[in-house]
Amino acid sequence: MNPSSLKSRFTTRFLRALTKINAHKPISSSSPGPGEIFQRYRRIKVAADKSMAYSVRSRRTWSRATLWRLRTRSPRSRLATHARRSWVKTRSTRAASHGKEKKEDGGTVEAEELRELVPGGEAMDLCNLLDETAHYIKCLTTQLDILDRQECTSREL
Amino acid sequence: MHARSWTCQTGRKSHPRVRPWVKEKMSSAVGRESFKKRKVEKLQNSKVVAEDDSKRIKANEEEGESKITGPNTNKSSNKKKETSGDTSKENSKVSDVQKPDYIHVRARRGQATDSHSLAERVRREKISERMKYLQDLVPGCNKITGKAGMLDEIINYVQSLQRQVEFLSMKLATVNPRLDFNIDNLYAKEVFPSCTTNFPTVGNMPPELANHPPYVHFNPIQQVVSDCGVEMGINSSDMALRRTISAPVSIPDASFLDTSCFTGMQQIQPSATWDVELQSLYNVAFTGSIEASGLKMEM
Numbered sequence: 001m002n003p004s005s006l007k008s009r010f011t012t013r014f015l016r017a018l019t020k021i022n023a024h025k026p027i028s029s030s031s032p033g034p035g036e037i038f039q040r041y042r043r044i045k046v047a048a049d050k051s052m053a054y055s056v057r058s059r060r061t062w063s064r065a066t067l068w069r070l071r072t073r074s075p076r077s078r079l080a081t082h083a084r085r086s087w088v089k090t091r092s093t094r095a096a097s098h099g100k101e102k103k104e105d106g107g108t109v110e111a112e113e114l115r116e117l118v119p120g121g122e123a124m125d126l127c128n129l130l131d132e133t134a135h136y137i138k139c140l141t142t143q144l145d146i147l148d149r150q151e152c153t154s155r156e157l
Numbered sequence: 158m159h160a161r162s163w164t165c166q167t168g169r170k171s172h173p174r175v176r177p178w179v180k181e182k183m184s185s186a187v188g189r190e191s192f193k194k195r196k197v198e199k200l201q202n203s204k205v206v207a208e209d210d211s212k213r214i215k216a217n218e219e220e221g222e223s224k225i226t227g228p229n230t231n232k233s234s235n236k237k238k239e240t241s242g243d244t245s246k247e248n249s250k251v252s253d254v255q256k257p258d259y260i261h262v263r264a265r266r267g268q269a270t271d272s273h274s275l276a277e278r279v280r281r282e283k284i285s286e287r288m289k290y291l292q293d294l295v296p297g298c299n300k301i302t303g304k305a306g307m308l309d310e311i312i313n314y315v316q317s318l319q320r321q322v323e324f325l326s327m328k329l330a331t332v333n334p335r336l337d338f339n340i341d342n343l344y345a346k347e348v349f350p351s352c353t354t355n356f357p358t359v360g361n362m363p364p365e366l367a368n369h370p371p372y373v374h375f376n377p378i379q380q381v382v383s384d385c386g387v388e389m390g391i392n393s394s395d396m397a398l399r400r401t402i403s404a405p406v407s408i409p410d411a412s413f414l415d416t417s418c419f420t421g422m423q424q425i426q427p428s429a430t431w432d433v434e435l436q437s438l439y440n441v442a443f444t445g446s447i448e449a450s451g452l453k454m455e456m
Contacts, residue, residue, distance in 0.1 A: 018329075037327075037330050037331050038330075040330035040331075041323075041326055041327045041329075041330035041331075043330075044326040044327075044329050044330050045322065045323055045326040045327075048322060048326055049322075110305060110308035110309060110312060111308065113308075113312050114308060114311065114312055114315070117312060117315045117316060117319070118315065126284055127280060127283050127284050127287065130284060130287035130288065130291060131287060133291065133311060133315065134287065134290055134291050134294055136315070137291075137294050137295070137311075137314065137315060137318065138294065140315070140318040140319065140322065141318065143322055144318060144321050144322060144325065147322065147325040147326065147329065148325055150329060151325055151328050151329050151332060154329070154332055155332050
């Protein structure tokens with residue numbers, strides 16, 4: 001496997017994040033409470049998404065959108081979210097009108113759904129959206145692969 | 158019989174796509190081309206040449222014929238045969254062809270040849286190209302034709318992937334309060350002969366990974382592991398690796414999640430193979446024991 005491949009980049013980052021998360025949590029012998037589990041779940045999920053987005057850097061729209069979303073999760077940056085939403089809205093209306101002009105109206109309903117799923121997909125026309133979706137699917141499968149391996153091995157031990 | 162090869166360059170995109178369109182059976186097609194003579198005359202300024210038969214040409218593409226000949230052959234071989242009296246149009250065609258930085262697209266029979274619809278057709282071809290690529294990515298999409306169905310499949314697939322990520326991260330949150338994890342993951346992908354000194358039991362590598370080159374980037378993980386003071390149990394890595402390689406989504410043990418969190422997931426109707434795997438995953442989760450009973454998750 002290529003040492004600088006997406007998979008290895010993601011793995012190193014993700015495992016680093018996991019160790020940090022596990023270091024925070026006190027290793028309790030009894031089963032932790034549901035709230036605690038939920039918190040850890042959130043952190044792990046964020047770590048997975050963040051690691052994946054960082055591994056892709058800014059080469060892709062979806063990774064940029066994910067990183068932006070992760071950075072502005074806190075309520076202090078409400079201004080930033082508002083600015084981004086208005087920017088996205090203008091671009092998406094432009095893209096949507098451009099797309100709907102064409103004869104492919106049958107595809108716009110699903111395209112809207114896809115836009116919601118793929119981060120950063122709101123302001124893209126169908127062509128780029130499909131591009132992003134393909135790369136996103138590839139990265140998601142990588143992420144799942146490593147998460148699954150991680151989970152299996154940690155269960156074994 | 159003469160063959161015509163056109164080069165099609167799209168100057169607007171970042172990835173210029175050269176489309177060698179080779180027409181072999183021109184004799185039958187010559188008659189069909191007559192329809193566009195009148196229309197092309199209107200388009201002399203737009204510098205776009207219309208062509209039919211793109212499907213056959215695409216088939217030729219796929220067969221591996223990529224003859225990218227210069228524009229000079231065009232004017233020599235074909236103009237005389239197909240155009241009857243439009244010498245002026247021929248000249249404009251020739252002049253068009255000799256400027257290779259314009260889009261040379263052929264309109265099919267009965268289709269408009271103005272620049273808008275041509276550009277739209279290029280766009281549509283791009284989209285269908287990407288849909289084909291996505292069809293390879295998403296498993297179980299071979300039978301589905303049509304954009305709407307494909308898009309539905311893609312949407313379902315992306316949704317299920319995202320849910321799988323959430324599910325697995327939840328599992329990691331519950332299953333793994335310990336710190337001994339990472340090295341086995343890396344062993345699954347790379348072989349590190351340099352670390353055999355650290356891990357004496359590393360000899361039981363799966364044979365299929367033995368061909369991979371050593372992975373120098375391993376160092377940060379090594380440091381992390383040593384910081385945590387972890388003792389690695391490599392002996393079980395074999396079994397784990399074999400299992401992960403064979404069945405990527407397999408949960409023989411019970412999950413610790415509340416059943417209510419799966420109600421949202423259950424709406425996926427399995428139709429493809431990956432759906433079946435996922436469905437078995439949900440079934441196992443339902444029948445498994447639930448430790449954190451009060452756990453409510455927002456998925």
